[in-house]
Amino acid sequence: MKPINAVEIRNSFTKFILNFVFLTAFSILCIFLFFAASDYEYALLDKKVKETEKLSSLRKDINTNFDRILVNFKELAIYRSYNAEELSKQGILLEDIQAANYKIKDLISKKPAPSVSFELYEKLNNNVGVMANLQDSLFTSRYNIQSYKEQLDDCLRATRSAASRIRNGSYGR
Numbered sequence: 001m002k003p004i005n006a007v008e009i010r011n012s013f014t015k016f017i018l019n020f021v022f023l024t025a026f027s028i029l030c031i032f033l034f035f036a037a038s039d040y041e042y043a044l045l046d047k048k049v050k051e052t053e054k055l056s057s058l059r060k061d062i063n064t065n066f067d068r069i070l071v072n073f074k075e076l077a078i079y080r081s082y083n084a085e086e087l088s089k090q091g092i093l094l095e096d097i098q099a100a101n102y103k104i105k106d107l108i109s110k111k112p113a114p115s116v117s118f119e120l121y122e123k124l125n126n127n128v129g130v131m132a133n134l135q136d137s138l139f140t141s142r143y144n145i146q147s148y149k150e151q152l153d154d155c156l157r158a159t160r161s162a163a164s165r166i167r168n169g170s171y172g173r
Contacts (some may be wrong), residue, residue: 055112062107062121065100069128072097076135090139097132101125 072093079086104125111118 051112058107058110059117062104065104065107066124066128069097069100072100073131073135087139087143094132094136094139097128097135101128101132104128 076090076093079090104121108118108121108125
């Protein structure tokens with residue numbers, strides 16, 4: 001049997017205790033970092049969810065305004081006669097379309113990051129503006145044509161009345 005060396009045993013126990021303390025501290029640090037990383041991940045996910053909800057809300061507002069514009073365009077298609085009341089209603093509808101279009105343009109400018117869908121919204125927004133201007137121009141042209149037609153009808157009636165009076169001899173006597 002070998003004699004017991006107290007110095008070696010003490011050194012071995014000291015190394016064992018130091019290694020045990022170091023590994024325990026390292027294990028505790030790893031567990032702490034695991035939970036800290038998961039908290040950080042939750043914070044990042046929460047931030048991403050808020051951005052996504054904001055983007056979803058923005059898109060919902062834009063789609064709502066496009067729906068409002070579509071309804072107004074459908075209402076504009078109903079009007080056929082050219083009296084003052086209908087022209088006033090058409091003007092109000094066109095103003096509502098332009099207001100919704102400007103609101104969409106403002107909402108698009110608030111987009112958080114460039115996106116293909118927002119490029120589509122911009123193109124649709126520009127096309128709606130052109131359509132509204134075209135509708136306004138068409139209504140103005142239709143009103144002018146109707147006005148000229150009524151003036152021509154009035155002139156035709158006056159001419160026929162004058163011709164009938166001349167034939168009957170009521171102007172000369």
